[in-house]
Amino acid sequence: MNDPLAEVRRRLAAARTMTVVTGAGVSAASGVPTFRGRGGLWRSFRPEQLATPEAFDRDPALVWEWYAWRRSVIAGCSPNAAHDVLARWSRRPGFTLVTQNVDGLHERAGTRNVIRYHGSIWRLRCAAAAEDAEWEDLSVPLDPFPPRCPMCGALARPAVVWFGEPIPADAARAADAATACDVFLSIGTSSIVYPAAGLAATARARGAFTVEINPDTTGAAVDVAIAMPAEDVLPRL
Numbered sequence: 505m506n507d508p509l510a511e512v513r514r515r516l517a518a519a520r521t522m523t524v525v526t527g528a529g530v531s532a533a534s535g536v537p538t539f540r541g542r543g544g545l546w547r548s549f550r551p552e553q554l555a556t557p558e559a560f561d562r563d564p565a566l567v568w569e570w571y572a573w574r575r576s577v578i579a580g581c582s583p584n585a586a587h588d589v590l591a592r593w594s595r596r597p598g599f600t601l602v603t604q605n606v607d608g609l610h611e612r613a614g615t616r617n618v619i620r621y622h623g624s625i626w627r628l629r630c631a632a633a634a635e636d637a638e639w640e641d642l643s644v645p646l647d648p649f650p651p652r653c654p655m656c657g658a659l660a661r662p663a664v665v666w667f668g669e670p671i672p673a674d675a676a677r678a679a680d681a682a683t684a685c686d687v688f689l690s691i692g693t694s695s696i697v698y699p700a701a702g703l704a705a706t707a708r709a710r711g712a713f714t715v716e717i718n719p720d721t722t723g724a725a726v727d728v729a730i731a732m733p734a735e736d737v738l739p740r741l
């Protein structure tokens with residue numbers, strides 16, 4: 505494979521089904537900080553110290569301050585060229601996008617068939633879990649702060665998947681089904697957070713041609729690794 509981009513282009517043209525998994529790297533060019541790498545720290549905390557049910561139980565106001573900061577950053581960001589190309593591809597039949605991102609930028613770019621593997625930062629649910637309804641809340645800043653469940657008055661929490669929590673069953677099932685595809689692309693993810701990180705290996709074991717796009721190659725077992733930013737590579741495919 506002398507020209508990996510040409511090989512991927514050829515595979516995509518011939519593919520009847522394709523699945524893309526995205527991580528924080530696709531939103532980096534939009535100005536959304538990734539967890540790992542520059543800008544990943546908020547105050548002196550690592551995401552693993554804040555994005556957990558234990559952190560929320562201990563200090564919900566601190567966790568909500570971090571989410572409020574992220575919501576205000578994301579509210580000022582727009583989809584970039586990588587989101588736009590994926591939105592265009594999503595008009596092809598047989599396309600599935602599984603995103604670990606909670607920022608909503610794929611949806612804002614107009615992408616169809618998005619599986620939100622880790623939920624959305626723009627949705628809330630009751631932390632007391634007395635009812636399992638979720639609701640959308642786009643307000644920046646949040647009022648009241650921290651936000652409350654409109655049904656029972658308990659604290660609300662972000663409707664995102666925290667470390668140690670299971671993937672929503674529907675999303676897990678749909679993503680697993682989508683690993684049966686002709687071409688599988690893993691874009692902008694450190695491939696550390698499971699089970700998302702296992703999807704590429706499953707797809708490959710099921711016969712998919714697998715591609716990673718990440719300027720810092722992760723060592724994930726794929727057929728082609730392209731060490732370039734997503735917003736540069738995708739428009740060339």
Ligand SMILES: NC(=O)c1ccc[n+]([C@@H]2O[C@H](COP(=O)([O-])OP(=O)(O)OC[C@H]3O[C@@H](n4cnc5c(N)ncnc54)[C@H](O)[C@@H]3O)[C@@H](O)[C@H]2O)c1
Nearest residue numbers: 527528529532538539540604605606607692693694733734
């Ligand atoms: N935008 C968001 O919604 C957002 C942001 C941060 C973290 N998260 C959450 O963090 C968890 C962490 O996993 P992750 O793998 O998504 O993020 P991560 O922060 O662990 O890794 C980001 C990866 O993107 C790569 N990257 C950086 N710039 C890139 C670019 N321009 N093009 C392509 N790749 C680039 C980095 O090398 C790194 O490997 C996820 O569960 C996700 O829910 C979401």
Ligand SMILES: [Zn+2]
Nearest residue numbers: 630634653656
């Ligand atoms: Zn409630």
